[in-house]
Amino acid sequence: MSKSRNLSAVALLLALTGPAQADRFGLGRPALPEEVAAWNVDVAPDGVGLPEGSGSVEDGEEIFSANCAICHGEFAEGVGNYPKLAGGDGTLDRDDPLKTVGSYWPYLSTVWDYVHRSMPFGAAQVLTVDEVYAITAYILYSNDLVDDDFVLSNENFLEVAMPNADGFIVDDRETTELPRFSQPPCMTDCKPEVKITMRAAVLDVTPDEGH
Amino acid sequence: MTDRPGAPTRRGFLKAGLAGGGALVAGGAVAQEPDPLITEKQPWAQMWGDGVDVTPYGMPIEYEADVIRRNVGWLTADTISSVNFSPIHALDGTITPQGCAFERHHSGAIDLPKEDYRLMINGLVETPLVFTYADLERFPRVNHTYFLECAANSGMEWAGAQLNGAQFTHGMIHNMEYSGVPLRTLLEEAGVKPEGKWIYVEGADASSNGRSIPLDKALDDCLVAFKANGEALRKEHGYPVRLCVPGWEGNMWIKWLRRVEVTTEAVQSREETSKYTDTLADGTSRKWTWVMDAKSVITSPSPQSPITHGPGPLVITGLAWSGRGAISRVDVSLDGGTSWQTARLAQPGQKMALSRFYLDIDWDGSEMLLQSRAMDETGYVQPTKNALREIRGLNSIYHNNGIQTWWVKANGEAENVEVS
Numbered sequence: 163m164s165k166s167r168n169l170s171a172v173a174l175l176l177a178l179t180g181p182a183q184a185d186r187f188g189l190g191r192p193a194l195p196e197e198v199a200a201w202n203v204d205v206a207p208d209g210v211g212l213p214e215g216s217g218s219v220e221d222g223e224e225i226f227s228a229n230c231a232i233c234h235g236e237f238a239e240g241v242g243n244y245p246k247l248a249g250g251d252g253t254l255d256r257d258d259p260l261k262t263v264g265s266y267w268p269y270l271s272t273v274w275d276y277v278h279r280s281m282p283f284g285a286a287q288v289l290t291v292d293e294v295y296a297i298t299a300y301i302l303y304s305n306d307l308v309d310d311d312f313v314l315s316n317e318n319f320l321e322v323a324m325p326n327a328d329g330f331i332v333d334d335r336e337t338t339e340l341p342r343f344s345q346p347p348c349m350t351d352c353k354p355e356v357k358i359t360m361r362a363a364v365l366d367v368t369p370d371e372g373h
Numbered sequence: 374m375t376d377r378p379g380a381p382t383r384r385g386f387l388k389a390g391l392a393g394g395g396a397l398v399a400g401g402a403v404a405q406e407p408d409p410l411i412t413e414k415q416p417w418a419q420m421w422g423d424g425v426d427v428t429p430y431g432m433p434i435e436y437e438a439d440v441i442r443r444n445v446g447w448l449t450a451d452t453i454s455s456v457n458f459s460p461i462h463a464l465d466g467t468i469t470p471q472g473c474a475f476e477r478h479h480s481g482a483i484d485l486p487k488e489d490y491r492l493m494i495n496g497l498v499e500t501p502l503v504f505t506y507a508d509l510e511r512f513p514r515v516n517h518t519y520f521l522e523c524a525a526n527s528g529m530e531w532a533g534a535q536l537n538g539a540q541f542t543h544g545m546i547h548n549m550e551y552s553g554v555p556l557r558t559l560l561e562e563a564g565v566k567p568e569g570k571w572i573y574v575e576g577a578d579a580s581s582n583g584r585s586i587p588l589d590k591a592l593d594d595c596l597v598a599f600k601a602n603g604e605a606l607r608k609e610h611g612y613p614v615r616l617c618v619p620g621w622e623g624n625m626w627i628k629w630l631r632r633v634e635v636t637t638e639a640v641q642s643r644e645e646t647s648k649y650t651d652t653l654a655d656g657t658s659r660k661w662t663w664v665m666d667a668k669s670v671i672t673s674p675s676p677q678s679p680i681t682h683g684p685g686p687l688v689i690t691g692l693a694w695s696g697r698g699a700i701s702r703v704d705v706s707l708d709g710g711t712s713w714q715t716a717r718l719a720q721p722g723q724k725m726a727l728s729r730f731y732l733d734i735d736w737d738g739s740e741m742l743l744q745s746r747a748m749d750e751t752g753y754v755q756p757t758k759n760a761l762r763e764i765r766g767l768n769s770i771y772h773n774n775g776i777q778t779w780w781v782k783a784n785g786e787a788e789n790v791e792v793s
Binding site for chain 2: 186187189190191192193197198201202204205206207208233242243244254255257258259261263266267268269271272275276279280283284286287329330331332333334335338339340342343344345346347348349350351352353355356357358359360361362363365366367368369
């Protein structure tokens with residue numbers, strides 16, 4: 163009896179002196195600076211994470227043509243089902259808006275970061291820092307956002323204005339939808355008549371073999 | 374003519390119709406002739422079956438060969454950054470077997486041995502840490518069952534009925550029991566600094582898919598999982614380690630999880646700006662729409678799972694789920710939403726997990742416009758597609774949780790339709 167009381171007193175003392183310490187298991191090992199540097203390459207909208215470097219529209223055109231155009235087109239206009247990276251200005255409030263870097267993307271950092279880490283598709287992470295600056299400059303140029311003599315660098319990066327920077331709002335379903343969709347549901351005589359307005363078999367786009 | 378897998382054939386219908394019709398006498402089945410399956414000795418009753426070890430790791434029996442994931446070729450440029458769909462029309466219960474649980478990759482499913490797996494925690498922490506897979510196995514473990522729904526599930530249906538099958542309209546979902554370590558445990562091991570407000574999580578594959586998650590959610594219920602349904606994660610679901618973000622859109626459930634960075638702000642990666650944002654009719658777009666709202670679908674009868682037995686007892690069944698908590702009730706309508714009856718939940722709803730519902734009816738053989746409507750514990754009621762469109766317009770790609778209608782005809786075939 164007294165023994166277990168002593169034990170819980172010790173536990174209580176431990177909990178009072180340092181819960182954070184007590185929660186640690188001592189597993190894993192400290193990450194080395196070289197390791198963090200190798201993986202911690204994401205770039206934030208305020209430019210944090212952006213390495214020193216620069217690249218011109220002119221160089222970008224050539225690099226883009228060699229590495230990207232086969233899927234995204236010479237002018238970043240897209241090939242087949244591959245994403246279009248340019249165009250679509252003014253289409254966001256129309257049917258089938260065309261969302262591209264120029265018409266939709268709110269931050270230039272996202273372009274730099276994504277191209278740097280994830281493209282070219284199938285051979286990611288082969289581009290040098292300067293090449294990524296040049297490609298980013300070229301994508302801006304393809305969207306008529308900079309002139310053909312433009313050079314993008316870590317210095318002027320934050321000066322580039324993205325047309326749809328203010329086009330986003332934070333999820334507002336809590337006020338615009340939840341009150342409306344949290345009413346007791348109708349159970350009988352919910353509508354005067356029911357008509358079929360559209361049929362998938364009429365617009366049959368279901369895969370035939372399915373694979 | 375070969376039978377098309379997954380879809381009922383004309384011949385299949387005729388056969389089924391004949392059998393059903395022939396046997397239907399005065400509300401019950403009466404045998405006309407002795408059934409040879411009973412009166413004649415069958416080979417399986419006389420000879421050996423397979424010995425143990427014939428299939429050291431079993432696959433479903435050949436007769437179930439059409440219960441498989443399928444993709445829709447025209448949706449994506451190739452199968453490397455693409456998606457396929459779980460065969461929900463043919464499953465029952467709530468657990469999705471890993472082998473047919475839908476896949477979504479942005480740069481293909483990679484081959485990452487456990488021994489080569491590393492997880493880094495860095496950013497605003499007291500000690501940036503690296504864990505091996507073996508390290509992760511030494512932390513206290515928990516088990517939870519969660520659904521994962523792609524935000525684009527039913528996305529092809531925004532402008533109207535398109536794809537003819539529950540697998541294609543609602544199959545970007547799976548539900549598994551995960552075993553793993555709470556992300557909170559790992560973050561506490563590194564020691565989150567007070568300035569930390571977000572985490573950025575990233576995968577090891579070439580897409581380096583990364584998403585920002587508020588620290589509150591990370592510390593609440595995010596799970597670093599390495600087992601699903603009792604066994605190792607499948608390669609296509611992130612072997613050896615993936616993140617679970619309960620109730621939130623599937624894209625955030627980073628596969629091949631390699632890094633968790635504590636930050637002050639959202640990174641605004643491509644997957645949270647260019648994609649997974651919802652454009653409204655006026656051209657502005659919602660971002661950070663992480664929660665998956667309550668939703669349901671009747672999985673059978675449905676276009677790929679027609680009624681083949683004629684009038685009489687009919688099991689109507691489906692799935693319901695909510696990212697805001699447990700499913701509390703599901704109603705079913707046979708008449709396109711004019712009247713509703715409450716279905717039976719197979720088990721009490723579980724938070725952020727699939728619920729199975731049943732409505733057992735005596736079908737009179739007439740046409741039905743079948744709908745299901747889910748309610749969750751917060752009182753949210755699954756809206757109609759038109760109610761969603763009134764608020765969001767037609768150009769959203771993601772988060773379509775509107776009520777689905779199947780038009781079941783007198784012959785038992787079903788079709789994806791929209792009703793007034």
